[in-house]
Amino acid sequence: xxxxxxxxxxxxxxxxxxxxxxxxxxxxxxxxxxxxxxREGHCGSCMVLVNGKPMNSCLLLAAKVEGAEITTIExxxxxxxxxxxxxxxxxxxxxxxxxCTPGMIISTKALLDNEPHPSLERVRExxxxxxxxxxGYAKIFDAVRIAxxxxxxxxxxxxxxxxxxxx
Amino acid sequence: xxxxxKSITRIDAEEKVTGATxxxxxxxxxxxxxxxxxxxxxxxxxxxxxxTSAALALPGVCGVYTAKDVGGTxxxxxxxxxxxxxxxxMVRYKGDPVAIxxxxxxxxxREALRLIQVEYKPLKPIHTFEEALAPDAPKLHxxxxxxxxxxxxxxxxxxxxxxxxxxxxxxxxxTQTVDHAFLDxxxxxxxxxxxxxxxxxxxxxxxxxxxxxxxxxxxPVEKVRIIQPATGGAFGGRExxxxxxxxxxxxxxxxxxxxxxxxxxxxxxxxxHKRHALRIHYTMGAKRDGRLVAAKVTVWSDEGxxxxxxxAVMRKASSHxxxxxxxxxxxxxxxxxxxxxxxxxxxxxxxxxxxxxxxEGMLDRxxxxxxxxxxxxxxxxxxxxxxxxxxxxxxxxxxxxxxxxRALLQFxxxxxxxxxxxxxxxxxxxxxxxxxxxxxxxxxxYGVSVVxxxxxxxxxxxxxxxxxxxxxxxxELEVYxxxxxxxxxxxxxxxxxxxxxxxxxxxxxxxxxxxTHLTPEAGSSSATRQTYFTGSAVKLACDELRERLxxxxxxxxxxxxxxxxxxxxxxxxxxxxxxxxxxxxxxxxARRRGVSLxxxxxxxxxxxxxxxxxxxxxxxxxxxxxxxxxxxxxxxxETGEVRIERHIAAHDVGKAINPELVIGQIQGGVTQGIGxxxxxxxxYGSDGRILNAGFTDYILPSVRDVPNIEAVIVEHEDPTxxxxxxxxxxxxxxxxxxxxxxxxxxxxxxxxxxxxxxPERVWRTIMQAKAEGKWQDVDPRWERDVKR
Ligand code: FES
Ligand code: FES
Numbered sequence: 001x002x003x004x005x006x007x008x009x010x011x012x013x014x015x016x017x018x019x020x021x022x023x024x025x026x027x028x029x030x031x032x033x034x035x036x037x038x039r040e041g042h043c044g045s046c047m048v049l050v051n052g053k054p055m056n057s058c059l060l061l062a063a064k065v066e067g068a069e070i071t072t073i074e075x076x077x078x079x080x081x082x083x084x085x086x087x088x089x090x091x092x093x094x095x096x097x098x099x100c101t102p103g104m105i106i107s108t109k110a111l112l113d114n115e116p117h118p119s120l121e122r123v124r125e126x127x128x129x130x131x132x133x134x135x136g137y138a139k140i141f142d143a144v145r146i147a148x149x150x151x152x153x154x155x156x157x158x159x160x161x162x163x164x165x166x167x
Numbered sequence: 168x169x170x171x172x173k174s175i176t177r178i179d180a181e182e183k184v185t186g187a188t189x190x191x192x193x194x195x196x197x198x199x200x201x202x203x204x205x206x207x208x209x210x211x212x213x214x215x216x217x218x219t220s221a222a223l224a225l226p227g228v229c230g231v232y233t234a235k236d237v238g239g240t241x242x243x244x245x246x247x248x249x250x251x252x253x254x255x256x257m258v259r260y261k262g263d264p265v266a267i268x269x270x271x272x273x274x275x276x277r278e279a280l281r282l283i284q285v286e287y288k289p290l291k292p293i294h295t296f297e298e299a300l301a302p303d304a305p306k307l308h309x310x311x312x313x314x315x316x317x318x319x320x321x322x323x324x325x326x327x328x329x330x331x332x333x334x335x336x337x338x339x340x341x342t343q344t345v346d347h348a349f350l351d352x353x354x355x356x357x358x359x360x361x362x363x364x365x366x367x368x369x370x371x372x373x374x375x376x377x378x379x380x381x382x383x384x385x386x387p388v389e390k391v392r393i394i395q396p397a398t399g400g401a402f403g404g405r406e407x408x409x410x411x412x413x414x415x416x417x418x419x420x421x422x423x424x425x426x427x428x429x430x431x432x433x434x435x436x437x438x439x440h441k442r443h444a445l446r447i448h449y450t451m452g453a454k455r456d457g458r459l460v461a462a463k464v465t466v467w468s469d470e471g472x473x474x475x476x477x478x479a480v481m482r483k484a485s486s487h488x489x490x491x492x493x494x495x496x497x498x499x500x501x502x503x504x505x506x507x508x509x510x511x512x513x514x515x516x517x518x519x520x521x522x523x524x525x526x527e528g529m530l531d532r533x534x535x536x537x538x539x540x541x542x543x544x545x546x547x548x549x550x551x552x553x554x555x556x557x558x559x560x561x562x563x564x565x566x567x568x569x570x571x572x573r574a575l576l577q578f579x580x581x582x583x584x585x586x587x588x589x590x591x592x593x594x595x596x597x598x599x600x601x602x603x604x605x606x607x608x609x610x611x612x613y614g615v616s617v618v619x620x621x622x623x624x625x626x627x628x629x630x631x632x633x634x635x636x637x638x639x640x641x642x643e644l645e646v647y648x649x650x651x652x653x654x655x656x657x658x659x660x661x662x663x664x665x666x667x668x669x670x671x672x673x674x675x676x677x678x679x680x681x682x683t684h685l686t687p688e689a690g691s692s693s694a695t696r697q698t699y700f701t702g703s704a705v706k707l708a709c710d711e712l713r714e715r716l717x718x719x720x721x722x723x724x725x726x727x728x729x730x731x732x733x734x735x736x737x738x739x740x741x742x743x744x745x746x747x748x749x750x751x752x753x754x755x756x757a758r759r760r761g762v763s764l765x766x767x768x769x770x771x772x773x774x775x776x777x778x779x780x781x782x783x784x785x786x787x788x789x790x791x792x793x794x795x796x797x798x799x800x801x802x803x804x805e806t807g808e809v810r811i812e813r814h815i816a817a818h819d820v821g822k823a824i825n826p827e828l829v830i831g832q833i834q835g836g837v838t839q840g841i842g843x844x845x846x847x848x849x850x851y852g853s854d855g856r857i858l859n860a861g862f863t864d865y866i867l868p869s870v871r872d873v874p875n876i877e878a879v880i881v882e883h884e885d886p887t888x889x890x891x892x893x894x895x896x897x898x899x900x901x902x903x904x905x906x907x908x909x910x911x912x913x914x915x916x917x918x919x920x921x922x923x924x925x926p927e928r929v930w931r932t933i934m935q936a937k938a939e940g941k942w943q944d945v946d947p948r949w950e951r952d953v954k955r
Contacts, residue, residue: 136836
């Protein structure tokens with residue numbers, strides 16, 4: 001069957017198997033930044049944005065996203081021109097093996113797009129579907145805060161919003 | 168030092184955050200053949216016959232292979248080669264592989280698996296120590312179900328317990344089977360071009376994997392090449408072979424075709440080795456003042472179906488059975504028992520983690536009986552400089568006590584920042600810690616642990632790292648190391664060590680790692696050894712290169728090399744800023760003179776075997792690491808739920824080459840330790856199947872389960888390590904689990920004997936305490952502190 005979607009800003013017409021999940025479709029297009037750690041909807045490494053909402057692409061039937069706007073990690077930025085959230089994860093030292101990182105960044109983007117200055121509890125909630133086996137999460141929290149400030153600066157309302165991000 | 172000690176950005180971070188990094192599973196290309204593995208239907212059975220004809224007849228199937236198609240020994244295993252690549256006569260656990268299918272696509276491969284007919288003669292699966300050791304129990308291996316043992320005989324523990332000890336505590340502690348659960352599932356590809364078999368699969372020691380694959384598949388070692396793709400975590404879980412032989416065999420049978428295999432999470436959990444579940448019977452005796460006198464320890468270890476690294480894990484358990492404490496009389500017996508559970512092998516902590524739960528738990532029981540503070544009892548017993556550890560090795564720099572002090576300072580600062588570095592003030596804050604909570608059924612507790620860890624393989628096992636360095640035509644320093652990056656930051660460590668040793672900019676360093684045909688052997692990324700071993704090898708190679716450069720520079724500057732400084736790629740004469748030279752210029756000059764700009768080095772410190780009769784050795788390990796944790800929990804006594812409020816982890820890492828990476832290792836290790844303490848457990852059904860082979864039921868710590876882990880870096884430079892560094896990988900996990908369990912014990916007044924301390928187990932423990940009259944509905948400390 002045919003699927004019409006915009007992937008990272010580009011309109012695509014794809015031929016897909018009816019039962020294919022979105023994550024596999026994306027990976028077959030070479031967008032392997034979207035990872036698959038469980039295929040059970042528990043690890044979040046397959047997270048992509050579907051019309052701005054974070055979704056586990058391992059469980060989502062590709063057929064269900066007809067007409068949607070999909071953003072993957074590759075759509076945020078690349079090594080030459082990274083997105084501020086990607087820069088923040090680098091600066092915070094929030095990356096170890098890096099397997100969870102694309103999903104973490106996608107969740108962070110979804111959060112900060114909607115709530116530029118989230119509370120600690122909101123950050124925790126937003127990241128609760130993303131497992132990381134390496135970092136212990138502390139530096140991922142740091143990354144979210146650094147991203148928050150970078151984005152606030154970039155959008156021009158660089159007013160100081162610093163607040164303690166952990167108890 | 169200008170680069171060592173700085174938190175430079177890890178060199179693979181930018182690629183990782185943009186999704187550009189290619190892990191094993193990302194190597195798939197259109198046209199590759201798909202490999203799938205048929206696993207045992209029974210946990211324990213004889214194989215009567217295998218009929219692959221129906222599977223072979225399925226269109227799209229390229230081949231179906233069983234044990235008889237394997238050209239070599241068809242066996243692998245890191246210590247004993249007892250594990251079949253494909254089962255021949257018998258299956259010994261549910262994950263045992265029986266056949267592989269090679270097909271044009273995934274669906275066909277899956278369908279073909281269903282068409283393979285295997286006739287079994289099932290035996291009754293063995294799950295427990297009792298079943299395994301029953302006189303009439305069927306044997307998993309010809310040598311019997313007792314796989315082996317380790318012992319410590321130091322002093323006379325029996326007599327000391329009887330005659331010298333004024334107080335004795337005794338208990339049995341059971342630890343669980345744990346899965347590594349790295350997120351990056353086993354996956355990768357292979358190609359046989361008619362001459363060379365190349366395998367792109369993540370492991371932990373490419374050169375050993377090459378040897379094992381060559382033996383099992385019947386190839387000369389030089390005809391196997393292993394290249395490590397990016398790796399999403401390992402934690403010991405990639406130490407045994409995973410899919411290497413399956414893709415290797417498939418590639419050999421289909422020359423010229425790339426073959427690909429990727430496990431599902433369920434298959435990954437069903438197939439892979441696990442952390443050993445131990446039953447530890449511990450008797451600890453002391454004087455009334457809390458001084459330890461004797462320990463008697465008997466350990467039963469579930470080795471599962473195959474040996475894996477079990478013997479070494481048992482040894483680590485015995486040699487670490489009294490941790491960082493001074494115990495003059497030690498008697499320990501560790502027995503490994505085969506069962507039809509998954510093989511058990513390496514996992515972060517490697518036997519030392521389970522024993523830490525026991526000795527720390529026993530110290531807490533002693534403290535409770537003696538009415539002594541849990542920090543105080545540890546202070547009285549931690550080793551001091553120059554005292555012997557369990558195996559009688561003298562610890563010249565025993566920094567366990569200092570780690571405890573630093574953890575305590577951090578604890579106190581969190582409550583009263585004015586404490587600063589005042590240890591007496593910190594002690595006062597500790598002593599007045601609060602047990603007040605919102606309600607009496609919410610109980611607070613504080614746990615303390617002090618741990619040690621012998622770095623490297625030890626026990627006279629050849630333990631070595633090699634490195635080669637060269638300046639290329641662009642004047643970049645190329646570093647070649649066989650060591651694997653699994654996420655810990657090894658590549659960045661190598662860059663920093665090389666740049667520091669040569670006085671060049673980190674940007675000038677390019678690392679080539681983990682390719683058996685390009686890089687020299689460096690041993691495994693395990694045993695917390697790579698900073699110490701590969702860091703040392705890289706430094707030694709760079710030191711020699713530096714000497715050569717100084718010889719050239721000497722004639723330019725006309726002064727003794729001692730007066731030449733190289734920093735940031737610029738040579739200067741000490742005290743004369745007018746005289747300077749770019750390293751590029753120096754390298755050109757060296758080339759003009761025909762000086763070789765390539766060196767290599769071997770770092771191979773020797774250890775001494777632990778004697779069979781008493782387990783003692785003057786140098787069982789090259790060096791020891793120490794750490795101390797404090798954990799604060801809140802236990803809901805009505806639901807059994809435990810919330811960790813604070814967790815402090817202080818570790819002596821020698822020298823933090825990259826403090827940010829060290830903190831990351833500490834925080835990550837603690838989180839895995841919390842997982843082990845509270846939630847992670849592989850559960851087997853009576854048929855030997857893992858009942859929770861997936862993240863739905865195998866619960867990992869999430870962002871909701873861990874506090875902001877407070878990592879404290881203690882630096883006591885180790886003169887034998889590179890720039891004073893030794894290592895950090897495993898100790899944070901080892902320290903975390905007992906600290907969490909100790910905190911729960913403190914909160915509810917009774918210990919948890921079987922871990923993980925799930926809400927149900929905590930609740931049941933409380934119920935039992937109530938039944939035994941050991942429970943007060945209101946903790947007097949709560950009453951006291953609520954009033955305060
Ligand atoms: S792969 Fe989708 S949630 Fe784990
Ligand atoms: S960095 Fe390895 S899983 Fe998060």
